[in-house]
Amino acid sequence: MARLSDLIEEFIKSMINDMDGAIEIQRNELASRFNCVPSQINYVISTRFTNEKGYYVESRRGGGGYISIRRLNTNSAADYIMHIITSIGDKISQHTCEVFINNFVDYNIISNREAMLMRAATSDKALMEVPMDRRDDVRAMILKNMLTSLTVI
């Protein structure tokens, strides 16, 4: 049986996605949407939207009160990636490409496995079929495309 807390968590997360990383909700409104007591919302927030999980929560009581939830890091990771994408020109060598990829691993933006996939896709070995003088162009496109896919979440 699906837990109510999980449903609420999902709902909030998709709201956050829709709203580009930050939302402001009203506890009672959300509770009544899910037919639960308001304190259940606190439970969900305190167990699922913690700091360690990358969220920052603020709230205010009284008339016009609210709970705001912001997703941390994710956006700055996306920003960082976007920055790198724009800094990559029309061409990139295999070596420079690897430097970038290693940086992403260092910054915890991608996992080791993901790094291996990216290296594999941009290696000279993979681009053997492409004439040498066009390889760095193709590589740049592939790398940019992969990076862009990461910013979509």
Next chain:
Amino acid sequence: MARLSDLIEEFIKSMINDMDGAIEIQRNELASRFNCVPSQINYVISTRFTNEKGYYVESRRGGGGYISIRRLNTNSAADYIMHIITSIGDKISQHTCEVFINNFVDYNIISNREAMLMRAATSDKALMEVPMDRRDDVRAMILKNMLTSLTVI
């Protein structure tokens, strides 16, 4: 006379088969189906669904709790990938490529993020710089290279 534990083991295994390698059960429900105490389920799991025997078990207590059992792909994942690699010819269309990638996700061989990276690297968009009549060759090489990298880990 067949021991109860063996019956439960068989039951779980056939469920896993029916469900393509992964199930989620409720301890109490299963116990009452076999008219035994709940802890018997733990016994069966700890003696028959161990890591060495190729299973991965997770559980959660509390309301809506569950026990999930997954059959590991261990070496067969690498075997499966190698098999796919050899079955990919010198050319592959974007569409066929995506079918493969989606299958890998379904078989838990790659994560969703990894799938996105692979799609991004093999899309026509990424290969724009490559002349149309060479694209499927380059794509095949990139895909094979990425797949090979996965077997190394």
Next chain:
DNA sequence: GCGTTATAATAGTCAGAGATAGTCAAATTG
């Protein structure tokens, strides 16, 4: 008008009840 005091509208806390699963050792079986 201005400061003070209710009132209403929020959100927070915490402890207890309910719903699961885990552990371990004694009893049983074959």
Next chain:
DNA sequence: CAATTTGACTATCTCTGACTATTATAACGC
């Protein structure tokens, strides 16, 4: 004896509700 079965006790997660805390706004007294 080794494997299985059982059950009492424990651990963990979820849900609920009573009580508390905070804030905005309206009402009041001067």
